[in-house]
Amino acid sequence: MSWIPALSGGWPWAVLAAVPLGIVLLYFLKLRREPVEVPSTYLWSRTIEDLHVNSLLQRLRNSVLLFLQLLAVLLAAVALFRPGMRGEASSLGxxxxxxxxxxxxxxxxxxxxxxxxxxxxxxxxxxxxxxxxxxxxxxxxxxxxxxxxxxxxxxxxxxxxxxxxxxxxxxxxxxxxxxxxxxxxxxxxxxxxxxxxxEIGDVNxxxxxxxxxxxxxxxxxxxxxxxxxxxxxxxxxxxxxxxxxDVSNLAIVSFSAQRDLQNPNQIQVFATILNTGNAARSTEASLYLDQSLVDAASVELEPEEQTGLSFTIESPDAVALRLKLDRKDDLGIDNEAFAALTPAGLVSVLVVTPGNRALELGLTTPKSQQIASCESVSPGYLDSDAYSKRANAGKDDLIIFDRCRPKSMPMTNTFTMGEVPSDDWKWTSDPASLTLIDIDRTHPVLRYLELYSLLVFSGRSIEGPPGALTLIESDIGPTMSIASRDGYQDLVLGFPLVSEDDSGETQANTNWYAERSWPVFLFNVLRHMAGAAQSSAAPSYQPGQTVMTRLENVLEKVEVKREVRGGQSESLGEQPVGAGGLVEVVETSEPGNYQLVAADTDQVVDRFAVNLFDARESRLAxxxxxxxxxxxxxxxxxxxxxRREFWRWLLLAVLALLVVEWWFYTRRLA
CATH class of the missing domain: 3.40.50.410 (von Willebrand factor, type A domain)
Known part of the structure; x- marks a missing residue:
């Protein structure tokens, strides 16, 4: 038998102890009655009985009511101690x-x-x-x-x-x-x-x-x-x-998407399904593209068997994908998986030029504007304190130097035309007309380009620092090269697009600006030199993980959204863009596709997915x-x-005693 008192402190118990004493005192007390004149002697005996004693107290007489009342209070007091029993069990306390x-x-x-x-x-x-x-x-x-x-x-x-x-x-x-x-x-x-x-073994x-x-x-x-x-x-x-x-569970343990390198409009989707249950199971796996059903596959697996699924869909844009198993089992969170393609990044580009209409037009094409925010300044800006702070902070993702060079190289990637960017580079020939004879199309900057028909009226061959890679070879030597510098890349073109004649008038130095390859070349430069690469597979994280992602320096804050069913998005609040474009997202407890949206333009700038993807967690046995x-x-x-509690039975006994006491009381008055 053990006791768990329901009352704490001393005064509640003191009040409880005074209750039976008060009941007994009530039976000692005698009510004072006023003398009553009656018209008959019939009531004398009862009146005399009430006036036997003139004092305040009377002798305590045998009373069933008193016994029942005291017993009820006693049982109620014991119930407040919560008596109960449990078997012998060892406890360390x-x-x-x-x-x-x-x-x-x-x-x-x-x-x-x-x-x-x-x-x-x-x-x-x-x-x-x-x-x-x-x-x-x-x-x-x-x-x-x-x-x-x-x-x-x-x-x-x-x-x-x-x-x-x-x-x-x-x-x-x-x-x-x-x-x-x-x-x-x-x-x-x-x-x-x-x-x-x-440490153990130390004398102290x-x-x-x-x-x-x-x-x-x-x-x-x-x-x-x-x-x-x-x-x-x-x-x-x-x-x-x-x-x-004995469990039943089919789980999606991997799900990813990527673009075909040969056909960028084609998306290849891969998934792995695992049966963690104790019996063979079958289901339909449905693939959704931006909330629309685009494909499905049948799955039938034996216990602990897994299979791979692959889908091919067409979409030129960044997309959100969802794979769903159309079967209810013991765990629902691993029946859905999410994947996405990240959008092309919006990068910050600084253009330093004395004036170049061809360059300006190439950077303002619709595709270039989707991925880059360009700002043009004159070469005199290179001598200002504002440029020094900007270059040292690495605010821009790319700086284009058109026929000019900085005093010191900035903390970012650069593209220099018609000039060498630093003393690490040098000219190896005098200005002369040149003919292109070899192009490295394997490099991302020159991909999809045909340049053999270009005319260049004045250009020079260049030599970069050790390790520089020649991208375009001319009849007089290398005329486009790229080299690494402290984690950055410098791209140098040995001829300008435009030049000035003796009178200072601007004239064309090449027909490249009139070719279809010119805006494609600039688009490649923005994607691979400035970091605005084409949409790629969005990373996947497990629920609860902190997501660190790097965005463009041009953004100051982004809004985090989670895509829900029906094509709607749930806002998770705004996040500031930190130094270097870093954003930290901590609200990732729910699986789904997440978006980072530019707060000012509502443009999706990044995506990531949250999935369980844990075979051990999906094994439910x-x-x-x-x-x-x-x-x-x-x-x-x-x-x-x-624990077997007895206080409820005691309270029922108290209730029964009160009923019996009421019955005796009513009989006495009758």
Missing amino acids: RMVFLLDTSASMQAPAGSTNEAGQGGRTRFEEARRQIGERIDTMTDSESAMLVTFSDRAEVMQAFTSDRNRLRDALDRCDVSNRPTDILGALKAADGLANPRRTS DVQVADAMPAELLLYSDGNFADVTQFSLGNLQPTYVAVGES VQPKVELGYESVAAADAGIEV
Whole structure:
């Protein structure tokens, strides 16, 4: 028999103790009556009975009512002590509850036909069991509550207050994240295994506190990696397995998309489906492009068998893709996967030129404007403090020098025409007309170009620093080269597009500006020298991961959106663009396709996807044992010892006594 008092403090119990005393005093008290004149002697006997004693108190007489009232108060007082019984169970007085909140805990705890399960998830079942264990705690016991998925969170530090533990338990919620129990074990380790002041073996080594053994109560399905290089020490583990071994689950464990290099309008999509259940399963896998169904495939897998799917679709733009398994099973989060193609980036380009209409037209084509924000300045700007700060900060993604050169090279990529950018470069010939004889079409800057028909009236051959790569060879030597510089790239063209005659009038130096290859060349320069590459596969992260992405320096802030069904987007707030164009996104708990949208123009500047993609998390069969540190812990009975409470029966007895007392009272008055 154990007792859990419902009242705290001394004065409530003092008030309760005064109740039976007050009842007894009421039976000593005699009501004073006023003398009454009656017209008949018939009432004398009853009047004389009430006037026998003139004092305040009278003798206490045998009374069934008094006995029943005192007994009712006594039973109510005992009920407030919450008497109960539980079997013999060893307790160290301190408990650490570890509650698994990972994605696999969303699976059913058992069959919906089993008594007591009723479709309850594993997380709900684990929370219920912890709540029952908290109810059985005595005043001498204390506990702490720690939740864990891919990270641990102490929901409640050690306390003997059961209400605080229940409140902390109510705040717990299941997540979409994978499982890593090591952080939770380290949180519990601080109590049972106190640290020392120095390394073991040091003569001055002092243990900072006494070891305090504790019960480690792990409520999980065991679907996490074995914990190595960790010692439980004074922690005594108990693994309460929540779930069952008979499961049904098909999972998407990979999903990606990429453009065909030979045909940029064609997108190749790949996926891997895994059967983690105990029986053969079949389903339809449906592929959606921007919320529209574009393809589907049938899947039939044996247990632990996996298969790959591939799709080919046509789309010239950056797209959002979703793959869905059309079958309901024990875990829904791995039945959908998301992928996307990132949009071409909007880059910042500074153009330093004394005036070049052909260059201006090439940089303002519709395609170039979609990926670049260009600003033109005169060569005199190179001598200003504003340029020095701009160049040293690396604000621009690319600087184009047209027939001019800076005093020192900027902290970014450069493209120089008709001039050498620094002393590391030099001319190797005098100005002369030239003919192009060889072009390196494998380099991204010259891809898709045909330049043999170009006429160049005046140009020179160039020689770059060691390691420079020749891109265009002329009859007088290299006339276009590219070289690396401290992590940046410098592209140099040995002839200008325009020149000035003796009178200062601008004249054409080549017919390139009139060729279709000229805007294509500038577009290639923007994509590969400024970083505005064509849309590529968007990266995928797991739920809860912090996403770090680099955007264009021209942006100051972006809005983070998550695409939901129906083509709608949910805004997750605005994020500032930090130094170097870095953006940090932390709200990634929900799977889906995410967009980073320019706050001023509503243009999508980047995408990424969030998916579970964890085969271990998708394997839902409960583990019969887990490896914690250097110890193998077998699963204990999922049911816990429930305390048998007696106070409810005592309150029913009090109610029955009050009914009996009322019956005696009414009979006495009759």
